[in-house]
Amino acid sequence: MNELSTVGRIVHYHRKRSGLSREALSRIAGVGKTAIFDIEHGKTTCRLDILNRILATLNIRMRLDSPLMNEYEASQNA
Amino acid sequence: MNELSTVGRIVHYHRKRSGLSREALSRIAGVGKTAIFDIEHGKTTCRLDILNRILATLNIRMRLDSPLMNEYEASQNA
């Protein structure tokens, strides 16, 4: 663990802070331990659903922001 | 295009709003057209790096939020 992506560091921090081993987290999240290992090591090519399960387990929310998001959300309530 | 994920709808909306065809977006973002097609159709198993390139091209930012994020960010400036 040295040189890595922001996501990886965030996952690592939250996992440690939750007192979970990779194995434990992988069981709870329902993903392989390798996925967590890879993500924490900065792999950016992981699958979105896998990452999402991990984030959900660690109580991390993924949000999308853009200048058009208000407009988009308004269009959804039509 | 009917029944799909939030991400897919957001991407679709921003692409249309940018006046880009899937082909054009795929060229600019440097990904295959199939990836964009799949994402807009609600595929949640796409790769993170692929999605990120698409989001970046559409000027959409991905943010991670959690109760511990402040604490995390503070720890990074150490």
Add this chain to the structure above:
DNA sequence: TGATACTTACCGCTTGGGCGGTAAAAACGT
């Protein structure tokens, strides 16, 4: 309406991401 240009949908193929199993390394207590 027929031709042209553009967009979307689908089909095989290839490559690499996710998986479990296992070895290596740390962190314990005694």
Add this chain to the structure above:
DNA sequence: ACGTTTTTACCGCCCAAGCGGTAAGTATCA
């Protein structure tokens, strides 16, 4: 120190995500 338990790192296999090519569908002209 030593053995035990927990955590981390790595390996090889399998399947599906991504790719380009192409067919099908739309739009927009004269």
